Amino acid sequence: MQLLYYFSNPLGFSLIAITLFFVTGLVIYVLKILWQKNKCQLLWTPIDSVEYRSNLSYDEFILEYASVGKPVIIADAMKDLKISTKWNFDFFRSECGSIEAIVKENSSEIHSFMTVADYLDYITTRESNQYLYIADWNICNYPQLFNDYKAPVYFPDWSKGLPNKFIEKYQFPNANIFIGHKDTSIGFHKDQYNASAWIGVICGCKQIVLFTPDQEELFYKGKVDVFNPDLEKFPLYAKANPVEAILRPGEAMYIPSGWWHQVKNLEDTIAIGSLLINRCNSELVFQTLRELSPIKGRLFPLIFKFPWLGKLFFSIGLI
Ligand SMILES: O=C(O)CCC(=O)C(=O)O
Ligand SMILES: [Fe+2]
Numbered sequence: 001m002q003l004l005y006y007f008s009n010p011l012g013f014s015l016i017a018i019t020l021f022f023v024t025g026l027v028i029y030v031l032k033i034l035w036q037k038n039k040c041q042l043l044w045t046p047i048d049s050v051e052y053r054s055n056l057s058y059d060e061f062i063l064e065y066a067s068v069g070k071p072v073i074i075a076d077a078m079k080d081l082k083i084s085t086k087w088n089f090d091f092f093r094s095e096c097g098s099i100e101a102i103v104k105e106n107s108s109e110i111h112s113f114m115t116v117a118d119y120l121d122y123i124t125t126r127e128s129n130q131y132l133y134i135a136d137w138n139i140c141n142y143p144q145l146f147n148d149y150k151a152p153v154y155f156p157d158w159s160k161g162l163p164n165k166f167i168e169k170y171q172f173p174n175a176n177i178f179i180g181h182k183d184t185s186i187g188f189h190k191d192q193y194n195a196s197a198w199i200g201v202i203c204g205c206k207q208i209v210l211f212t213p214d215q216e217e218l219f220y221k222g223k224v225d226v227f228n229p230d231l232e233k234f235p236l237y238a239k240a241n242p243v244e245a246i247l248r249p250g251e252a253m254y255i256p257s258g259w260w261h262q263v264k265n266l267e268d269t270i271a272i273g274s275l276l277i278n279r280c281n282s283e284l285v286f287q288t289l290r291e292l293s294p295i296k297g298r299l300f301p302l303i304f305k306f307p308w309l310g311k312l313f314f315s316i317g318l319i
Helices: 003-006 010-037 058-064 083-085 089-096 116-125 162-171 213-218 234-240 282-292 292-305 307-315
Strands: 051-053 072-074 099-103 109-113 132-138 176-180 197-203 204-211 242-249 252-254 260-265 267-274
Touching: 051 282, 058 072, 089 116, 099 116, 109 116, 162 307, 197 204, 213 234, 213 260, 242 252, 282 292, 292 307
Parallel strands: 051 072
Antiparallel strands: 072 252, 099 109, 099 132, 132 176, 176 267, 197 252, 197 267, 204 242, 204 260
């Protein structure tokens, strides 16, 4: 009754509003301090070489690699997957020849579109100074490819149920194909949002050069070509400590959050890969998203937990 009196009285109402305002401010302030205290750190383990493992269980993978930020090549990761036996250059020509795929130019932001058949023709007729690469081609909208796709058990699809448009808009690839000729590369980078990633070779061969996250200031924001570094232009790079590995058909590599890398196709190669958000890095990814966009970044964890909310937010233009 007394509360009703305050609400009906302008002075009482203002008092309640001011009190609520300050209490809310205080709660937000305390939560912010608590959150900053719990800021998650990027975890990584230095290595001299990348380990090759077989018969690894999912729990072993999490314990020995994902939870400590350590790269690994899982030699039999793609062994039982349909795509490993079904997909090859002939399959892409006959089943997907007319699809327009995204094509990148070596180590540059420039991209265009080309049909898969035209790209495969280009591989055989190209001039020696041309380096076009079907890279980061998200296949979730192409049932003739996506229906065959299943990720290795170590890299479960974290994007199930999320709207495709959301995945495209925020570049959260969940199944990206790479078809490139010898010497193609997307350039030196670390993967978005402090997510980790995996890449598996279906045919061909890749060379991967990796660096621990603490060396970032030596990389000139990724302008260096680690396969042919220009030390006059980028002298700090001379101090960097690369670790190299070769990735062959059937093998998949886990690249932990924050590790810089450049990958080059040593032969005409088909590969598939994805960003990875799992129980080891999701908090770090959400924190990174919050730093980029405080409001959206706070909505993302909800979207990942309840994909139907993502559809709703997307349809009303909130994200
Ligand atoms: O295989 C490649 O060319 C690049 C893989 C990669 O690093 C990525 O997609 O982020
Ligand atoms: Fe990458």
